[in-house]
Amino acid sequence: MATPGIKNVIVVEDDRGLREQIVEILATAPDIKCLGAFPSAESALPQILSKKPDVVLMDIKLPGMSGIQCVFEIKKVLPAMQIVMVTVYEDSERIFRALKSGANGYLVKSCPPEQLLAAIRDVSTGGAPMSSHIASKVVRHFHFIGTSPKESENLSPREREVLDLLASGFIYKEIGDQLKISAETVRTYVKNICQKMHVRSRLEAVARHKSEFH
Amino acid sequence: MATPGIKNVIVVEDDRGLREQIVEILATAPDIKCLGAFPSAESALPQILSKKPDVVLMDIKLPGMSGIQCVFEIKKVLPAMQIVMVTVYEDSERIFRALKSGANGYLVKSCPPEQLLAAIRDVSTGGAPMSSHIASKVVRHFHFIGTSPKESENLSPREREVLDLLASGFIYKEIGDQLKISAETVRTYVKNICQKMHVRSRLEAVARHKSEFH
């Protein structure tokens, strides 16, 4: 930050009323300075890249380039730029797309002014401000992928080891060498793995195994 | 909640000093009632299941059954129970494991008393309280999986089609039949796919392809 403690912010929001409202809220904070407010990603992008604000507040629905796409473009060039989505959308799909594209925080538009200011301060010190509603969706997502059935869980540790090496592209001989067992044993494992996972081929086993993670 | 507005809480924490400290903090809040504090998952689990508190504060490192395992057990029986991890661990591995097992929030032990109380209130209304440090790790995780290079993106539509069928366990002949092309053509595609994805074998191609998602 140029002036220590002062957070420079740029706002991207197509709705004029809301945009001016946000600018006003920012003006009430002595430690926050608004460098500009734009109605579209296209108009904001060059300014963001040249002025390098500390924080960008970004709407998702924008005319032309979407906010998510814009985040992606910004992060490509300036991965350290802090970006908070401020939007009406609360569907998981958009939330995850925004986060994947690199957004650092996600607020709903209905959030109170103090939360907006707190979010700017939080995100500029490395935090990840989220409306609690949004945060809980993110958490549920983890729970979901954590409890989705994993047939490869039923495999013995040794079998899993074989499956992993198989997925890495090694042939039986090479797997045998690495595990200090014969290729025939590897073959036996693969047979058992396919049986246990109820798949026809090792290819399908690998595919399933790799889908069931993260 | 039995008494409207009153949040019943159970604490699981093996360190006696910290456990008593947490109980004291909870006692200062008029809207929070501590139903019990236990030093192990084994001793807490039956109480949690029978007393059905609104919120559980859970340590990760516990003697015997880990806090993560305990969360898993609780959620299996009472998926709506709200559980906040309160722990010293800040490594992504443990954070994600806890969230996957169903934890609803994640605080670091160093958090101030007000944050602890705020978290209980937040989580009991469906929020997902997280120390900002933790939240940003979660957000970074999304960004990571969002930008991890997808080499299978470079494949032509037809090639992707073949790759998907391959991952479903079909052999070349069957894939050919489904796509109305000869097995030889399928073979050519597979060769090209392996080249484009810089992998040694179709197995590795399938593994990579399936990992690149979510």
Next chain:
DNA sequence: GGGGACATCCCCTAAAACGGGGATAGTTAC
């Protein structure tokens, strides 16, 4: 109008995997 991806097909030989047996020995687990 030639260079590049794409989609399609073909050949040959060798290597790898599959199917379907069988076998031993250790360790839990009821």
Next chain:
DNA sequence: GTAACTATCCCCGTTTTAGGGGATGTCCCC
């Protein structure tokens, strides 16, 4: 104590893949 699961190894014949060529026609781009 025996049944069940694990980890390990072996054989045979058949099918499928891999490796490494070559070929044709369609687009599209510059």
